[in-house]
Amino acid sequence: ELAKEMAKKLSQDLIALLRPAKVLSVSGKQVMLNRGSEAGFSKDEMVEIYATQNVKDEDTGETFRNEVPVGQATIVRLDKKQSYATIVGEDLGIAKGCVVRVMRSAAKAGSMGQATTPGENGDDQPTPGSSEKPLKW
Numbered sequence: 740e741l742a743k744e745m746a747k748k749l750s751q752d753l754i755a756l757l758r759p760a761k762v763l764s765v766s767g768k769q770v771m772l773n774r775g776s777e778a779g780f781s782k783d784e785m786v787e788i789y790a791t792q793n794v795k796d797e798d799t800g801e802t803f804r805n806e807v808p809v810g811q812a813t814i815v816r817l818d819k820k821q822s823y824a825t826i827v828g829e830d831l832g833i834a835k836g837c838v839v840r841v842m843r844s845a846a847k848a849g850s851m852g853q854a855t856t857p858g859e860n861g862d863d864q865p866t867p868g869s870s871e872k873p874l875k876w
Contacts, residue, residue, distance in 0.1 A: 751779040760839040762788065763821070770812050772822040772839050780822050784814045785842040788833050809833050811842070 760774040770788070774780055789806040796803065809831040812824035826833060 748779070754778070755840070760786075762833065762835055762837040762839060764835055765833055768826045770824045770826060770833060772814075772824060773820075774839070775817045775820045775822050777819045780814055780817055780841065782814055782817060785827075786812050786814065786824060786839050787842050788812060789838045789840065790832055790834070791836075791838050806838060809837060812839075 755778070760772055760778065760780075763771045763773050765771075772780070772786075780786075787808055788810045790809045792805045792807070794803050794805050795801070810826055810833045811828055812826045812833075814822050814824045816823045
């Protein structure tokens, strides 16, 4: 089960990298996205929305994508293929075609293997396996 879950997560991350979620339409404060629960989106999740611009490096001829944050939204409803989000905070130009990325909270980032220091997560106890509290096998 763990292997299946990790394989699903990795494939979702790869798809998001190659073909990121995008804004399909904007109506007032509501944004329709082209990804849903099958892509790992969930209700009440925060997303960051970016306007994109292709920039060509004149020296190498390579083309890069510049992403500029233009707003944030909270997913309020979804199905397997699409999501609807409500814009929160300032809208700096959210429009059709903008790229959408799930905002990783500190709690999620920590659970994804990023180390925290003692006291960072609200406690003053050393983390298991640290030099102050080594694991015993």
